[in-house]
Amino acid sequence: MRIGTSATTRINTRQYERGLRRALGGMSDDVKRAVDRTRIDVQNEARRRAPVDTGRLRSSIVSRAENSGRSVGYVVGTNVKYAAAIEYGTDEYDIFPTNKKALYWPGARHPVAKVHHPAMPARPFIRPAVEMAEIFFRANLSQVRAGRGRR
Template identity: 75%
Template sequence: MATFNVGATARLDTRAYERGLRRWLGRMSDEVRTAVDRTRIDVQNEARRRAPVDTGRLRSSIVSRAESSGRSVGYSVGTNVNYAAAVEYGVAPHVIVPTTKKALYWPGAAHPVAKVNHPGSPGRPFMRPALELTEQFFRAHLSQIRGR
């Protein structure tokens, strides 16, 4: 199973929805689980859509999994890419120094250097905005169930 470096967990208390929906269809437990699972996929796809793309590694690493215990149903959406938190939250200005060599060098540099002052970068949230749409997606899927 994947370990997430950046991710979020959503929990939906489906008891109130189930009570109301059981009056409509009778066996809502399966229907509510289906609505939560479709919501999970929607949130995963939204996070992928919002993820900035350079190589595509971050976007393709976003996965989700269903979670349940007793009558509680939920899901996790996340990524195991080590730089995902820096993309989501941004990075403060900092100094980069070599860890295994005496100097830093990269293609295009005029010469090796002892340190580099990184200016920092603003966050480009992709996971949190997607997760904020959970309720909207869930309600849309419940409406489809009610409309059957």
């Protein structure tokens, strides 16, 4: 859709909701199971795609289910502080000392007033995994339904 272009439509939400209730009524447990399996698949895909240096980022990727009323979903993420810099990249920036007048580290020739850090390109690992969610969900729903039919 181009910027400045819009479209309007009306949906009879009562009729849609009734149809949705009928459709999900018989398979809501199947859908919940498929969503839960999808959550694990997305988490594992994000871990697989995460760049590894020490393994801390990869092992920090977790997921949790989020159920609220009629909707079922999940969150996949990490609490590692540098994860966003890896996922989205960074601009170049300067590092300045916070407690002293200069920066120094083992192996440095001498203390310095600042260090210039070059831009870091993005290395997405969570977004590509989330983009695969629909593929995972369709496969998981088919497996869940097939398993239910064999009981």
